[in-house]
Amino acid sequence: MLRIPCPYCGIRDQDEFRFGGESRARRPENPDQLSDEEWAEYLFYRDNVKGRHEELWVHSYGCRQWFNVTRDTCTHEIVGSRRIGSVNG
Ligand SMILES: [Zn+2]
Incomplete structure (x- = not known):
C-alpha cells in the first residue's frame, strides 16, 4: 500500500x-473546434511513462483537495x- 503525503493533511x-x-x-x-481524433486524444490517450511521473490525486476521505x-x-x-x-505544479 502506498503512503501518500497530502500537502494539506500530511502522510x-x-x-x-x-x-x-x-x-x-x-x-x-x-x-468545439477539435476534430474527433483530437478530442479522443485528450480524453483517452496518455503517455504511460516508465519512471518519474506527475499525477493528480484527490484526498477523497480527508480534506477532499486535489493535488x-x-x-x-x-x-x-x-x-x-x-x-x-x-511552484512546479
Ligand atoms: Zn488531505
Missing part, C-alpha cells in the same frame, strides 16, 4: 485517496507532492 494510507490520472493533461480551450504527486511508476516511490498552482 496517509492510499485507501483515503483516489487517483486522477496524469497531471499534465489539460482540457483544450476550444473543444500533484510525483511518483516513480517502476518502484511506486513517491518523490513528492504539492498543491495545484504551487
